[in-house]
Amino acid sequence: MYKVTRTKTPAKTPKMKTRPQPSGLRDSVSVFCRVRPMQCESDLSCLKAISKTTVHLTPPEIAINFKVGTLKETQHIFKEVFDENSQQREVFNVVAQPLVEALIRGKNGLLFTYGVTGSGKTYTMTGDNQNQGIMPRCLDILFKTINDYQTKKFVFKPDRLNGFEILSEADAMIERQAEMNAKFNKLRRKDSDPEIASRASTDVSALSGIDEDNMYAVFVTYVEVYNNSVYDLLEEGSIQKTLQTKIIREDGTKNMFVHGVTEVEVKSMEDAIEVFHLGQKRKRMGHTILNSESSRSHSVFTVRLVQAPTDIDGEYVMKDKKTVTVSQLSLVDLAGSERTNRTKNTGQRLREAGNINNSLMTLRTCLEILRENQLSGSVKKVPYRESKLTHLFKNYFDGEGIVKMIVCVNPRAEDYDETAQVMRFAEMTQDVQIARPAISIRPDMAGFTPGRRKANQIFKAAVNNLMANDDDRARYVDIDLGLVYSLEPNLQRINLNSPNADDLVKELMNQLEQRIARKKLLSSDLAAKQANIRAKLVQTEKDMLVLKTENASVNAVLSHERNKTTIIENKNISYERSIDDLNRQVRDRDQRISELERKLAMMEQQVSQKEIEKERQKKKYTTKFAVEKEEMSRELEMKLRAQQDKLANEMRLRDEKLRLVTDIINSPVVPSYKRQPEREPDIVAATPSTHAGTSSYSATMHTPRSVRGVAVANVRHRRSRSAGDKWLAHTTTKPVPLGTVFQPFLPNRKTVTKLTELKDVSKSNTSKYCLISQSADTDGELETRLFKGDIIPTMTGGAQVVLNDVECLKQSSPVSSPARKRLSSEMRVGELSPPEVKARCSTGIEGHNNYKKPRI
Numbered sequence: 001m002y003k004v005t006r007t008k009t010p011a012k013t014p015k016m017k018t019r020p021q022p023s024g025l026r027d028s029v030s031v032f033c034r035v036r037p038m039q040c041e042s043d044l045s046c047l048k049a050i051s052k053t054t055v056h057l058t059p060p061e062i063a064i065n066f067k068v069g070t071l072k073e074t075q076h077i078f079k080e081v082f083d084e085n086s087q088q089r090e091v092f093n094v095v096a097q098p099l100v101e102a103l104i105r106g107k108n109g110l111l112f113t114y115g116v117t118g119s120g121k122t123y124t125m126t127g128d129n130q131n132q133g134i135m136p137r138c139l140d141i142l143f144k145t146i147n148d149y150q151t152k153k154f155v156f157k158p159d160r161l162n163g164f165e166i167l168s169e170a171d172a173m174i175e176r177q178a179e180m181n182a183k184f185n186k187l188r189r190k191d192s193d194p195e196i197a198s199r200a201s202t203d204v205s206a207l208s209g210i211d212e213d214n215m216y217a218v219f220v221t222y223v224e225v226y227n228n229s230v231y232d233l234l235e236e237g238s239i240q241k242t243l244q245t246k247i248i249r250e251d252g253t254k255n256m257f258v259h260g261v262t263e264v265e266v267k268s269m270e271d272a273i274e275v276f277h278l279g280q281k282r283k284r285m286g287h288t289i290l291n292s293e294s295s296r297s298h299s300v301f302t303v304r305l306v307q308a309p310t311d312i313d314g315e316y317v318m319k320d321k322k323t324v325t326v327s328q329l330s331l332v333d334l335a336g337s338e339r340t341n342r343t344k345n346t347g348q349r350l351r352e353a354g355n356i357n358n359s360l361m362t363l364r365t366c367l368e369i370l371r372e373n374q375l376s377g378s379v380k381k382v383p384y385r386e387s388k389l390t391h392l393f394k395n396y397f398d399g400e401g402i403v404k405m406i407v408c409v410n411p412r413a414e415d416y417d418e419t420a421q422v423m424r425f426a427e428m429t430q431d432v433q434i435a436r437p438a439i440s441i442r443p444d445m446a447g448f449t450p451g452r453r454k455a456n457q458i459f460k461a462a463v464n465n466l467m468a469n470d471d472d473r474a475r476y477v478d479i480d481l482g483l484v485y486s487l488e489p490n491l492q493r494i495n496l497n498s499p500n501a502d503d504l505v506k507e508l509m510n511q512l513e514q515r516i517a518r519k520k521l522l523s524s525d526l527a528a529k530q531a532n533i534r535a536k537l538v539q540t541e542k543d544m545l546v547l548k549t550e551n552a553s554v555n556a557v558l559s560h561e562r563n564k565t566t567i568i569e570n571k572n573i574s575y576e577r578s579i580d581d582l583n584r585q586v587r588d589r590d591q592r593i594s595e596l597e598r599k600l601a602m603m604e605q606q607v608s609q610k611e612i613e614k615e616r617q618k619k620k621y622t623t624k625f626a627v628e629k630e631e632m633s634r635e636l637e638m639k640l641r642a643q644q645d646k647l648a649n650e651m652r653l654r655d656e657k658l659r660l661v662t663d664i665i666n667s668p669v670v671p672s673y674k675r676q677p678e679r680e681p682d683i684v685a686a687t688p689s690t691h692a693g694t695s696s697y698s699a700t701m702h703t704p705r706s707v708r709g710v711a712v713a714n715v716r717h718r719r720s721r722s723a724g725d726k727w728l729a730h731t732t733t734k735p736v737p738l739g740t741v742f743q744p745f746l747p748n749r750k751t752v753t754k755l756t757e758l759k760d761v762s763k764s765n766t767s768k769y770c771l772i773s774q775s776a777d778t779d780g781e782l783e784t785r786l787f788k789g790d791i792i793p794t795m796t797g798g799a800q801v802v803l804n805d806v807e808c809l810k811q812s813s814p815v816s817s818p819a820r821k822r823l824s825s826e827m828r829v830g831e832l833s834p835p836e837v838k839a840r841c842s843t844g845i846e847g848h849n850n851y852k853k854p855r856i
């Protein structure tokens, strides 16, 4: 027995129930003809497509019975003929696409390619990289259609009895993880051919009309019927295991299936192609071991589509197995139909050929008996079980699906005999009537709202949006995708006198059963909803009561708080007013302060200016005072000296007189009195002279015994200057400190304040004289003048000073007006010679009160 691992105890999955339509609703098997192109243009052709539905067959000379003359030209009509120029897409669109549409609607389909070896059966079914055949196109269109509505892997799990279990999300996830580690999966990946995977896309586009409230899963099986044995090409494990034959069984709903066949869930076309390729590979390996040819086996690739409605929220698959619908599409690439004698087979090849022909013969026999039964109304037993091939597809011919056949023909003359056989078989097949499968009875969808899945997706997107925006409403919004309260579809009127009354009554009973089931469901749902609403109402009532009490107390608190708030608000208003007042005052004061500060700054500026002015005035008057004081003291000194000299002269005269008187008294002779000439004072003559273009003064000094007049001196005579010039700096008694950067350059100077000692001039070895005079200028600033001259010895032993230069050192305030400065700078020696100079030179200029009138 087979072990089936179950996570729960699933109920047995009902198979899709289809019933033959009431009599009259039958379809003949759809047979198409595809003519492949000739391999060599030089080959003779015996067949030609003459219209969209007809081919013309001409017997060639090489035909077996040609010479007998029994062969005639024949025409064969098909549902549609694809000539040698036909494209894969065209064949798919006409033949296979309706089968995929039926598959999605829950109907079974069977398509097989039939013809002699090399006629293009595999090319039509599988195709190559550039021209993909029916199988890859079917998968592509299927996945493109159901792509957004697929379940996660392992939600549906084959129960190995041709049914499916529904696993919970958690169980499915465990299975998924287990699968990831499965050896088979690794092997599959390893064996995958990138070339086949790369052609996992065709030019088909998704079909419309899919039930968006269903969820879908696709499973594939790949078996081979060879020598009347069935092999599983997807079986895990060694190739020897693959070569173990499988048996064909009937499930609970009379559907035939390969027992224990490996059913692989595929989620994309790439997956499916990969699985197919794996099967192909195993098929080749098996044939190598068995030393057989793959073209001598029948390949059956089956796509099973499992679909089930989503739950009330449209989110997960309903956990009710009754709602699962399984439909399948079997794509069969039959072995070549050539006869044994033509291929000259022996031994195993003969056995193979016999088996092939047996299978095909049984297929033919079954179809013939079916046709006969249909035509004559007989009930001959159809020998499905005589061949595995017919046994496997028994239920199709019994009216469980749509059957289509593509007859592939090679038009070359060599194939004429086989082609003629094929044509006859094809024509006969078209006569077989197959009961049209009834609308597949999908288990009722429990009346859930159509479009709930989409609605749920939109609702979720909206909630996510609200959550992303931190909107609180995301927690409260809810969606109700409940049942639709309807007993649709309406019951059909039936005529009990009709010959199909029994069938119709059965149909009616079925509909009524469904209605009753639906009514029960709706009633229970209604009752549950009522109970739910009642409970909610009671709860709401309670909540209301509590809320009312809370509301009353909250209202009391609220009114109290309101009063408080009003008081606080009033206070707040008055505070705000006073704050406004204070702010205004502060603003005024700030303004006032800034005004006062401005005034203060101005006053400070004025004060500082006055201070500067005062300082300037002080300095000016100090200087003036010092100068005047100096002048006065000099004047007084001069007067004192004059007085002293006068007194000394008087004293000398008196002494002289006294000596004369004494001499007279003491002398016996009275001497005659000789008047003495008045003695000349020591002379220092100052003569203005022009020397080297500059205004200058000259001054001459005489010893007391010198004769009257200016001492004779040779201006060329100079004192020895071998030791350098020695300066006699004649300053005032209290010189005002200059504090200037520039200082007079007087090397070897001797500083005197008075020229009382003539030896300073005449005896010493000074050769240069400098009279330093300080006075205030017209601005009251200090002006220092340096009268410079040479000391020249005189013939009488004295010395005279020849002034030849004057330097003026001025200090002025940077704020004094330029006009005044100009005035002071324009002052010239001689014109504005300060009186101090005259006074200080009084010794030398005594008797010369005006230097414009020199005595020499």
Ligand SMILES: Nc1ncnc2c1ncn2[C@@H]1O[C@H](COP(=O)(O)OP(=O)(O)OP(=O)(O)O)[C@@H](O)[C@H]1O
Binding pocket: 035, 036, 037, 084, 115, 116, 117, 118, 119, 120, 121, 122, 123, 124, 294, 295, 334, 335, 336, 408
């Ligand atoms: N319609 C077609 N257009 C182009 N090439 C074709 C067509 N049909 C068949 N062929 C080519 O003919 C060759 C034989 O075709 P194919 O293998 O499909 O024949 P077969 O009937 O499956 O043979 P067997 O019975 O041995 O499997 C291939 O190379 C294929 O590419």
